[in-house]
Amino acid sequence: MQITPLNPEDPPSMGDFELLGRIGQGGMGQVYLGESPGGEPAAVKVIKPSVVDSESRRRFAQEIEVLKTIWGPRLAAFLGADAEAEQPWLATEYVDGPDLARHVETHGPLPSVLVAALGAVLAEALSAVHTQGLLHRDLKPANVLLGPNGPKIIDFGLAAFTEASVSLTAPHQVVGTPVCMAPEQAAGVRPLTAAVDVYALGALLLFAATGHYPHEAATPYMVFHLVTSSDTAPDLSGAPGELVPLLTAMLAHDAGDRPPLTDVVRRCRSVIEAQGMRIAQARRRLTAHTAGQRNGAASAVAPPTLPWPAPVSDTPGTEITPADLDAPAPSDPPAPAPTVAETVPGPADPAVRDSPAPAPPARPDPAEPSDAARREQPGPGRPPTASRRPGEGTRTPRHSVQARRTAERLRAAYAAKAPF
Incomplete structure (x- = not known):
């Protein structure tokens, strides 16, 4: 953000x-x-x-009491x-993360199983809000933030703040977002019901799956005309086939034809389970996908490349890719698992110590720090270390067996690719 x-x-x-x-x-x-x-x-x-x-102040104060x-x-x-x-x-x-609109515009639409996971998450959250007698009224991709722990809805109550003094059909005044607005809301019908949020969620999910909204036009007023006309069907082009029945129902012109949010959750789960996945797995994959793309990762499940800290001289360091972690171990039998995990292989690391040593340079470069000095200077991404015995590498507290095995594979992969 x-x-x-x-x-x-x-x-x-x-x-x-x-x-x-x-x-x-x-x-x-x-x-x-x-x-x-x-x-x-x-x-x-x-x-x-x-x-x-x-x-508007009075209504806003009432909304605040509900929000509490x-x-x-x-x-x-x-x-x-x-x-x-x-x-x-x-x-x-x-929430430290981009909104859904920016994410889709930058990285493209989400896979159908992740759209279904997003729909289940948001429908369940909206359903809990509706039980308190509050509607969102302005649900849209920009009001869903993709945080490090999953999506979160923002901006409850702000649309209601202006509804007392501004009509949705007043000239030059628009409250809400036309491309996500339910027909009855665009027409100024009062009172609004939970169905307006169902429609908005359907428009949001269509955008997440395709990158476009149910009705689009050159101006907001042209969009209003398309939304309020019962003769204009929503544009579902590009939507995955497994999502079309649900989106069609959520974007129905008549409020009474839209499913309740509890049914939306159930149907989203069915889409996920039909692809051999549990809802909890799909939710985790959604968070990993959005966080991974935010950090520049190539896929939803593969971890990013791990750059090895560069030495003090700013020479580019060796990079260890995820594939290296799964590569066969060197021909020598692996050393016993260490009792502590090392963040960076030090000179005492067995994988480094057993590697062939390079020929010494003819003349030491006075500008290049000595090995001892380099060990005392933390590289990028390495915290300063306390004084330690000669030959002792940088160490962290004891970790799990899996962490120690991962550290061992990292050391082996690094030793195989190291230039020395």
């Missing part, structure tokens, strides 16, 4: 939260990265004055708010 510096006109704080930078901007105001007195990061949303009046009762692992936690401030604000948990 990109964070830019504060502008001179930005407030230094909101309530007890110190504002550190700008996260994003929307039609309702500015979102800042904030920090509590105890150092807890927060996303602080500050409402712009043009949408503030006495009725809502919690869950897939919802960004409520941290604080003030509906009576000159600029009303709301602070929620800061």
Whole structure:
């Protein structure tokens, strides 16, 4: 998530939260990265004055009271708010990750099994919220953040903040996101029901699977016309066949024809299980996929290449790939598993000690540090080490048998590829 510096006109704080930078901007105001007195990061949303009046403040205060009762692992936690401030604000948990819209635009659509996992996760989270009498009203890919521990929904209550004073059909005024908006919401029907979030979730899942929305046009008003027209079917082109029945039902024009969220969860599970996977496995794969692509990994399941720390002279280091970890061991029988795992092979490492030694240089380079000096200087990614006995490598606390075996394979692979 990109964070830019504060502008001179930005407030230094909101309530007890110190504002550190700008996260994003929307039609309702500015979102800042904030920090509590105890150092807890927060996303602080500050409402712009043009949408503030006495009725919107009252409704916003009611929404805050509801938000205080809502919690869950897939919802960004409520941290604080003030509906009576000159600029009303709301602070929620800061999720360190891109939103779904940016992820799909950067890396392309998700595989169908991961779309189904995402649908099950978000439908279950929304269902819990609906039991508290609250709707999201503005669910869209930009409001789903792909954090390091899985997706989280943000921005509950903000759409409702303006609904008291702004009509969805008022000229030049749009509340919500037209491409994800249910027909009855776009038409200004009141009261709204849980079916609007079902439709929005269907539009979100279609985007995750294909990169496009049910209805797209050159302007928001053209989209409104397409959404509200019962003669225009949603565009499901490119959607995987196993997802088409579910998406068709969720994007039904009539609210009464859409399935409840509990049924959405069940049908998403069926898609996952039909591909020989359990829901928990699919959820883990979803998180690994988005985190891996965020870090530049080539696939959802393969770990990234591990760059070996470069020496002090900044000479490029040897790289150990995942394939090297599975390569056969050298011809010599493997040494017994060490009692501790080593982060970097030191001179005392058996895999390095048994390798053929290079011929010594004719003349030492005075600019090149000695071996002893190099051992005392941590390379990139290596923490400073305490003083140790000569020949003793860098060591970490005792780890599991699996960790020791992985460390042994790393040392063997590194020794096989090392230039010395």
